[in-house]
Amino acid sequence: MKRPLLFVIMPFGLRPLADGTNHDFDAFYTETLRPTAEAAGFQVLRIDEIIEAGTITNQAIKQIYAADIVLADVSSPNSNVYYELGVRQAISPGATILVAEKKTVLPFDIASQRVLLYDRDFRTDTTFVKRFGDALILRNNPVRNPVQDALQELGVAPDPQQDRAAFEREFTAKISRAKRDEQLVAVWHWAKQFPNLPVSGLLALANELARVEDYGIAAAVLEAAYPAADEDYEVHRQRGFYLRKFQDFDGGLRELNRALELNPHDPQTLGMLGGTVKRLGRYPEALDYYERAMRLAPKSLYLRVAHAGMVILRNPEHPEQGLELYRGLRSDIETSEFLVGDYWADLVAAEANLVLGDFERARSRAVDAVKNGARPADARSAAEQIRMLGQSGIHPDEAESLAEWVVRASRNDGRGGTGSTVPSRQRQHLIFHISDVHFGTMGGDGAQARQMHKFLDDENSRRLSLELRDEFRRVLTHEGCAVEDATIVLSGDLVYTGKAEEFDLVQNFLVELCNELGMTRDQVVIVPGNHDIDWDVARTSLTQRFDNYLTFTRQFYGKELFHQIFPLVEWDFSVLHSRPEPSEIISLQQRGPVTFVGLNSCVFEDHQHHYGYIGLKQLGRVAKLLPEAAGDEIRVAVMHHHLLPYPEPLSPARRAAEVMLDMSTVRDAGIVEQRLSRLGFSLVLHGHKHKPQLRETSVRQRPEGSAFAARSLIVSGCGSTGVSEHELEHNQSNHFAVIKLLRDRRERGADFVRVEWREMALQIGAEWVSGGRWMIKG
Template sequence: MPFGTKPGADGQPIDFNRVYLELIKPALEDAGFEVFRADEETRAGDIRTDMFQELLAADLVVADLTLDNPNVWYELGVRHALRARGVVLVQGPRSTSPFDIYTDRKLRYGVAAGAPDPATLAIDRAALAKMARETQNASTRRKVSPVYTLLPHLQQPRWQDLLLSGDNEFAQRYEAWRSRLEVAQQKHRAGDILVLAEETPVRALAVEARFQAGRALMRLPQFTFALEQFDAALAIDDEHLGSRQQRAVCLGRLRRTEEAREAALQLTEEHPQDPECWSLAGRVEKSAWIDRFREPGEPWTPGAFRDKAALEDALLAEAITPYRHAFATAPNHLFAGINALTLNTLRAHLGGEHDPAETDRLLAGLRWGIACALERKPKDYWARAAQAEVSLLCDSRAAVQRDWRAATAAAGRDWLALDSSRQQLQLLSGLGFRPEETALALGIVEGELRRLNPPFEPRQVLLFSGHIMDAPSRPEPRFPLAMEPAARAALEQALDRLGAGPEDIALTQGAAGGDLMFTEAALARGVKVVWMQPLPEPQFIESSVQRATNAEDWRLRYYAARAQLAEPPRSMAQELGPPPPGINVWERGNRWLLHTTLAYGPDKARCVVLWDGGGGDGPGGTRHMVEEIKRRTGRVQWIDTRRLPLA
């Protein structure tokens, strides 16, 4: 928009700073946006670089076309050229409408005495807020830019490609967020990813974060909770291909076969040249085939499923076709190729119709693809695993042993990758395929898995939230020291009712009062306790341990319990970075605890609270924790401090 006071179409001056401050900014804030104008940039540097970055990264751009200002038109053109949506046009009084956007929807606002017209200001604000919300919430299939509307096959750049070279504020915020997300992924901490997903600088990053959270949850595996993340991503961008693909995988793993099949079919129709979509369709059909002859959790006894699987030849054929199509579309897609070859070979093994020449063609193509992959990256586990599976299908026992040992060596202690290979070998074993060779390969993989530490899978996750012990200066007692004996006994009874033991994990902060008493009782029962603290530990001790009544005793108990923890306390500042502006660190800490608990699986969540029932309803508080756990599992044990006796 123009800055300062400029003559309008009738020659009368218009104060555009007042238009911004009285109309545009409050209207957008009412719609829930963080509002920024280019002249508010105070950092030293190239203002054009900062303006370009903000123009491309913003979720929404508002352009004021009251005047034919060349800078405004140029900036609007840049946005239209590189982003397909997220633009709102406004204009004050003018005698003509520019031809280029004559048909575009624009919000017209009133001006009187060179400023927003007081008679229409409230109406104009409400209309702009409504227009902004509708633009933001509109389907991503609805394109605002005339460039993308007129060129339907033009693809807008990925948001990662819209990061400018050089130093600018948005790039710094993005890089800090991205590096924290990457660390959370490497540590397989879906709870961390879920918190970061709520704190993304722009909506485009929120889509990516929800997608990555879903992927992390699938690896746990928590398919119901993962499905929620993909749905959340698609609520923002209903065309996000990765989320659509993984959503279909989740549906298949949850045995919602028809929904998964329909989702996969739609993807192949919309993206007929995308091998990943075809491979996904094969995966859905493969899971449906397996579900027909084996119940979930049923052990893979060698040869036990051969006869039942042989009766499902039609479903097996339905799985082979999309895998084969994916491999034909992209011969470097080894996952599709090895599945097409393996299922084709199994079909012959089970007595179904098959074309030996087709198997030979798949084998030849796959050998070439694997050789190329290993030439590029000799330690690529998935290429090594594909080579090992090829050997199991058709090579000698010696080759099977050699290639599976090479594959496990390339895994680099990746337990989840090896477990994926084990599942494929268990399928071959259960169908009685080459029993000796399959047993040999399975023994190699399982032997390597035994040498690694599998991801800890708790039986139940005990989330504690409760009051800190009152400080001596607290005017109205809430949790006085005299209540400690009764509270401690109630906590022990709650853990006994839950059968808490070494197979469980407990999450809390470690503050004086409820946290420490809960920790002590859980440790006494062999529970793995993890402290997740919203502040760096020295600050946390100062604010949440040292200020309680009888502080020195609590400090000693804190360090005694800390020495028994399986790992040092996790610091939110270190794991997630500083909170975004306006985010309360304590509420953020509670959300961190809640998301980490749910990431293990909502069905495992057990909440214990030492609470007087008060507090607000905002996200992150004890009330929010209780309501969220109740909504998902109903497993909450509430110790009401109002009913506890004093010693």
């Protein structure tokens, strides 16, 4: 792991002290400060020792912020030293050590702080060396300084002791803003000064550090989660994985075994243990771990390929069983449309083809892996097993060549020497599409009530926020996507009867999910569904039927953000003030390269009319809110009702004259589809039907009508994410979709979006599994 950093701010060379005599600051630094700190295990740095491009001020402030300890020598009234000391104490709660020559007259501003005094003849001052060495011992208690104290008192800086929630929000925001390795490390240096850090924030920060492959710091971050997380198997598992990646196999095994002790049936932990002991050459033990994991998750590609490889490595003289396992892997991947565009499936297919002797196909699938965004860490993991197989006698030369190419190509974004053209990396965006969570009951009160929401905290299930937290984290990690590049879309039917107490349950669900993931409220897009309308209120007042829905969204987003997202809603939420028209309940959110527009498809929804409708008035308002379409930008429309009909089963007793007609679609779907195409929308996300559906549709119109006349709309319908079995037809599973935008603009003929369905069967104990995966071009 990296040594802690001591950054020294002081005058350079010979400088006069208050009595007029010169003092050799350089000698004091090189002969006393630096050797003492290095002996204590520190990396020591002064601004004149930084050799990198950039302005001196920026370089200094970066070190001032990120250093574990900053030492300031205030012996001379040097303006730069005092400026940098003030910056440190204003922007960081980290430790600061002040030193000065014994005769220095300290100014009032710092006289109250502890200052270590040294003799003019510092070379013989052993007392100072001892006191300085003691001061370098990093302690777990927070470090106080007068600037931070004042800022916390003013409420400008969060005080974790007084306002835990504000501190956690600040921690989450810092993680979200950090993009590069050094920024993430700086966040850690800021956070570790405080006690009792939130476990969810530490997991998020460690995950981001692992994404940039700083595994040592990631492991240190999770160590700070103890003792609060002593019983949290996920923390032990992730820390064990990071330690293993950092080559601390003993520490990794301790953590992974503790995770397995806490959760003996976690296939991910078993797989990590198998990978760890495999790298230690303990092949029989590794095979046992993989076989145990396979019994729990037999469809996992990661486990299947690791198991197949280990079967051969365990007994390379008789590889028949392993070859058969690789044939099964290759067959499943090559014939599955669900795995198109999945770089990990490409890497597995490359390995399988190599083992089976099809070297040309192995190289082709490796090229596909790089094209689909294989991360260097995953490429190295695949290459490691390929090399091990080659060393065991499985096509040694071809194995080494393929392994070397995969690592080099992933590191260079595809410029690995094959001559293949691989698109440069673009910013990618993840959409977690959930719908129809249906918090609430029907059928009376008390024992008469029937729960319409499935995920309750009881002996056989856990709440939906925790289910989705684990699922979304898994996807973010697998895709290498930063949390700030993800959006949650909730396409209506949040509740069942539109009552305020039901919306309170949704509020709790979304707040917990956002906090657990480290997401901000503006990363959630919400539209109303037919069950979000208060039908009882609609009997007496149509204008007030959206009151509970709007009150909930304002409470969730907060007043200021609510009015940014709903620019046409002017209601002040007082009883007597006029309500917005249904066609004014339009949301607008810019998320990186994506513009989300939330439409109200419940314009006519009340206690009597139950169908979808958008209307030209609402579409005209959308057109005014949006700037003129640029042609290649990404616009996503979200509504509750479905635009296009679903395949429906016909009754065997149906008479010839009877027709099948879905009355709950958007009644003006044709005009909506046409106008959305004209406005440059690429995707339409909806719910309502409790069954998933993915379609492409294109509306042809006169050439002068729009530049978008020939571009298709991708219409993705989400099934019910949270409704109980009472509302699911024909044993339909619960469902959500993971939509990955592969580019930051839509380009004709290029891979544009990948849609994966995640489904959970109704049976008790069922887990989320992949229900399908599709790649759609621009």
